[in-house]
Amino acid sequence: MHGERHRTDRIGWLRAAVLGANDGLISTGSLVVGVASAGAQETAVLLAAVAGLVSGALSMAAGEYVSVSSQADTERADLAKERRELATYPEAERIELIRIYTGRGLSPDVATQVADQLTAKDALGTHAREELGIHETMQARPLQAAVASAASFALGATPPTLLAAILPARMLTLGVVGVSLGLLLVLGGVAASLGGASIPRGALRVGGWGAAAMGVTAVAGKIFGAVV
Numbered sequence: 086m087h088g089e090r091h092r093t094d095r096i097g098w099l100r101a102a103v104l105g106a107n108d109g110l111i112s113t114g115s116l117v118v119g120v121a122s123a124g125a126q127e128t129a130v131l132l133a134a135v136a137g138l139v140s141g142a143l144s145m146a147a148g149e150y151v152s153v154s155s156q157a158d159t160e161r162a163d164l165a166k167e168r169r170e171l172a173t174y175p176e177a178e179r180i181e182l183i184r185i186y187t188g189r190g191l192s193p194d195v196a197t198q199v200a201d202q203l204t205a206k207d208a209l210g211t212h213a214r215e216e217l218g219i220h221e222t223m224q225a226r227p228l229q230a231a232v233a234s235a236a237s238f239a240l241g242a243t244p245p246t247l248l249a250a251i252l253p254a255r256m257l258t259l260g261v262v263g264v265s266l267g268l269l270l271v272l273g274g275v276a277a278s279l280g281g282a283s284i285p286r287g288a289l290r291v292g293g294w295g296a297a298a299m300g301v302t303a304v305a306g307k308i309f310g311a312v313v
């Protein structure tokens with residue numbers, strides 16, 4: 086019985102959601118801390134938080150849509166080219182496939198058998214896998230990916246925004262830094278455990294970046310707040 090468990094291909098969407106929430110927390114938490122450090126009024130801090138939540142979520146959606154669409158376009162174009170080549174130069178494609186298998190260590194005889202049998206079964210699928218690294222048609226759904234990453238960013242941005250709405254100005258920086266860092270440690274740990282990696286290391290990595298982002302933004306807010 087082979088009991089080993091691999092998790093690299095598991096719950097990818099959940100990891101993406103956790104990463105989106107990380108982004109929302111770090112960017113909106115830093116924004117609130119930065120604007121509050123500049124000595125802005127409570128309403129101005131809240132406005133900045135809401136604007137940061139909306140603009141961040143939309144920017145994530147746009148980025149994800151473009152990235153998933155262009156990835157799908159590239160795959161489609163590669164597959165079309167491969168299909169044309171298979172139809173036009175079947176022998177050249179056969180030799181190409183045999184070379185790939187001999188390059189991976191098969192003897193020429195075995196490589197030829199493997200290439201011919203796989204070509205007979207599914208020529209395009211075989212070339213897509215071995216040459217292009219495309220395993221299954223990914224069925225990329227750009228709109229779904231865009232909505233998912235906007236939603237996870239907004240979810241992460243919600244705690245600092247809520248704190249900006251309810252906390253008085255003198256408690257705001259401490260409250261936002263504390264809550265955001267706590268949540269980032271949890272999210273970092275969750276992401277690490279989903280990937281089967283060390284939980285403390287994952288938590289500290291995310292928490293460390295969050296602390297650095299909020300610290301730098303606080304300093305920037307203080308400096309510009311004094312100048313403006």
Ligand SMILES: [Zn+2]
Pocket residue numbers: 167170178181212216
């Ligand atoms: Zn080919």
